Amino acid sequence: MVVAKKWILAKHFDGNPQPSDLILQTEELPETLKDGEILCEAVWLSVDPYMRIFPQEQGNVMIGTQVARIVKSNNSKYPVDTHVVADLGWRSHSVVNDDSKLLKLPDMGDLSLSLALGTMGMPGMTAYFGLLKKCEPKSGEVVLVNAAAGAVGNVVGQIAKLKGCKVIAFAGTEEKCTWLKDELGFDHVFNYKLIDLAKALDIAAPDGIDCYFDNVGGDFTSVVLKHMKFSGRICICGSISTYNANAKNPACGPYPYLDIIIKALNLRGIMVHSFKDYFPEGQKQMLEWIQKGLIKTKETVTEGFENMPSAFFGLFKGSNIGKAVVKV
Ligand SMILES: NC(=O)c1ccc[n+]([C@@H]2O[C@H](COP(=O)([O-])OP(=O)(O)OC[C@H]3O[C@@H](n4cnc5c(N)ncnc54)[C@H](OP(=O)(O)O)[C@@H]3O)[C@@H](O)[C@H]2O)c1
DSSP: OOEEEEEEEOSOOOSSOOGGGEEEEEEEOOSSOOTTOEEEEEEEEEOOTHHHHSOOOTTSBOOOOEEEEEEEESOTTSOTTOEEEEOOOSBSEEEESOGGGEEEOOOOTTSOGGGGGTTTSHHHHHHHHIIIIIIOOOTTOEEEESSTTBTTHHHHHHHHHHTTOEEEEEESSHHHHHIIIIITOOSEEEETTTSOHHHHHHHHOTTOEEEEEESSOHHHHHHHHTTEEEEEEEEEOOOGGGTTOOSSSOOOOOOOHHHHHHTTOEEEEOOGGGGGGGHHHHHHHHHHHHHTTSSOOOEEEEEOGGGHHHHHHHTTTTOOSBEEEEEO
């Protein structure tokens, strides 16, 4: 008999997520599968910032994507040992009766399957389509990205470099900044916790910023908007600095409407799922770049399903460099 482990949202998050908000439970799965059913075993699980803000019911399994191996199958389209990506939540084992929930992995050669949750998966596609379709950077332009050592941000900066742009990047530790500068070759890299943002932008972008890929929002964005060029393009991708806001610590700003008006800025939000039909095209290009060494990949791996919460909490403490994943 298979006993599945699952993490339940015991209490809605309020402020910073707390260990007591989540509980680990077990569930006995049926001995035999019905016609068409598939038993999936998680191999890699993703933790992502959206899990903090996406509406979820108390008592439900935490939402999330995993790379799973099929360990038993009554569905000829999905034989045993096939690997899939699926939104099965924080579960070690799942019985799936609707195979439209499963996506076979894109061909990734001999790369780690975990990349299907990172550079080759949702965050990588967010960077790819967000930068290219919403910011439309041109060679020689100045691109600013924050949370730049994270899953989305590092890919944004690397694609911008491939497009011939000057990249200004912000991250929260010296180790992250060294990686961005020395290994990824970004042009100006700042630890935003140690600098005056306005002064840094005066130095790094004296003529202004053409494209701003925003993962952070809040006060950071209020300052950046003042340094945009006329008619600059902005991809509003995330607002992680405000995700843990609550009544005691409310989110404030950005309220710089005058900057947006006077500079005729183009702010465009992105929901990556609206590009779902184009993922194969983006993944093909990303794979080629990775295999040619033009895009580098990095992950922070947390070992053990039991440690899902600490990997998740780490996103809000800046614990991850590159994509945060959990290895079962
Ligand atoms: N719109 C979409 O479709 C879409 C899709 C994917 C992701 N996103 C968004 O993109 C952003 C990045 O996601 P990701 O998956 O790449 O996460 P990530 O960057 O890998 O991890 C989060 C990082 O954010 C930084 N951070 C945390 N709290 C912060 C704060 N208060 N102020 C500034 N930085 C903070 C930390 O790095 P530091 O050490 O640098 O602080 C942390 O490592 C998130 O806002 C996410 O919600 C949007």
